[in-house]
Amino acid sequence: MKIITSITDMQQTALSLKRAGKRIAFVPTMGFLHEGHASLLREGRKRGDCLLLSIFVNPIQFGPGEDLDRYPRNLEGDCAIARECGVDFVFTPTAAEMYSTGFQTSIRVKDLARPLCGSSRPGHFDGVATVVAKLFNICQPDVALFGKKDFQQLAIIRRMTTDLSLPVEIVGMPIVREADGLAMSSRNAYLSPEQRQSALCLSRAIHLVRERHAAGERSAARLLEAARGLILAEPAATIDYLELRDADTLETVPTASDTTLMALAVKIGTTRLIDNTVLGDET
Ligand code: PAF
Numbered sequence: 001m002k003i004i005t006s007i008t009d010m011q012q013t014a015l016s017l018k019r020a021g022k023r024i025a026f027v028p029t030m031g032f033l034h035e036g037h038a039s040l041l042r043e044g045r046k047r048g049d050c051l052l053l054s055i056f057v058n059p060i061q062f063g064p065g066e067d068l069d070r071y072p073r074n075l076e077g078d079c080a081i082a083r084e085c086g087v088d089f090v091f092t093p094t095a096a097e098m099y100s101t102g103f104q105t106s107i108r109v110k111d112l113a114r115p116l117c118g119s120s121r122p123g124h125f126d127g128v129a130t131v132v133a134k135l136f137n138i139c140q141p142d143v144a145l146f147g148k149k150d151f152q153q154l155a156i157i158r159r160m161t162t163d164l165s166l167p168v169e170i171v172g173m174p175i176v177r178e179a180d181g182l183a184m185s186s187r188n189a190y191l192s193p194e195q196r197q198s199a200l201c202l203s204r205a206i207h208l209v210r211e212r213h214a215a216g217e218r219s220a221a222r223l224l225e226a227a228r229g230l231i232l233a234e235p236a237a238t239i240d241y242l243e244l245r246d247a248d249t250l251e252t253v254p255t256a257s258d259t260t261l262m263a264l265a266v267k268i269g270t271t272r273l274i275d276n277t278v279l280g281d282e283t
Pocket residue numbers: 028029030056058061128131132150153
């Protein structure tokens with residue numbers, strides 16, 4: 001496994017792999033890898049001749065007062081997981097390498113970036129779209145894999161890939177959960193043991209809504225009310241958003257169906273966690 005920090009080296013390597021007829025699978029991450037990332041890497045290993053992982057905590061997708069400075073990092077641990085998953089190249093540039101002096105071009109995402117995380121994190125998805133487009137140009141993937149935990153991010157990346165005619169197949173992979181239901185996230189590392197327990201209210205709210213939907217409840221208002229009650233019973237939790245929306249357009253729906261997305265962001269103490277489900281999907 002080779003570690004590359006320079007954009008030119010990574011791009012030259014990727015271009016020569018392509019010229020040699022290799023299919024490149026790519027998993028972009030911000031590091032502090034967990035089982036969710038490992039599932040993307042294992043799938044990537046199957047889908048490409050060559051597997052590339054990027055680790056880059058992207059400053060332009062963090063707003064003022066967010067957790068850029070304390071975002072967890074562990075390059076050594078990440079490399080051990082990467083090796084186990086059969087990664088061939090790890091691209092891990094510095095912020096100065098990615099955003100050289102004078103950087104001023106970015107991608108602006110419209111409607112899909114407005115609701116949910118976009119409304120509480122203004123500019124976040126422009127930062128995500130910009131870095132992903134840049135990483136695609138550097139790493140030249142044929143296929144790129146993203147987790148469905150960041151459902152809106154995945155929808156935006158799919159849209160951007162179509163809108164900008166990027167020759168990359170986008171694959172969305174299922175959320176990986178701990179045994180007790182908590183969706184895996186690098187930010188779970190911020191939680192104390194008590195907060196870790198409180199954080200279960202997100203997956204429990206999802207479970208409750210899925211159950212009620214499966215039992216025939218279709219009123220979005222009633223489903224949301226039940227979820228809200230469950231979360232607010234948890235003193236450490238404050239709801240950032242809790243919504244039912246169409247899984248394709250991300251528009252709000254008065255009536256739930258199998259293609260309805262339930263998405264929520266909840267703060268446990270100061271840690272903001274997100275989770276989601278599509279009501280008709282298996283998990
Ligand atoms: O999902 C993430 O880890 C990041 O948003 C991504 C896609 C690597 C862009 O920085």
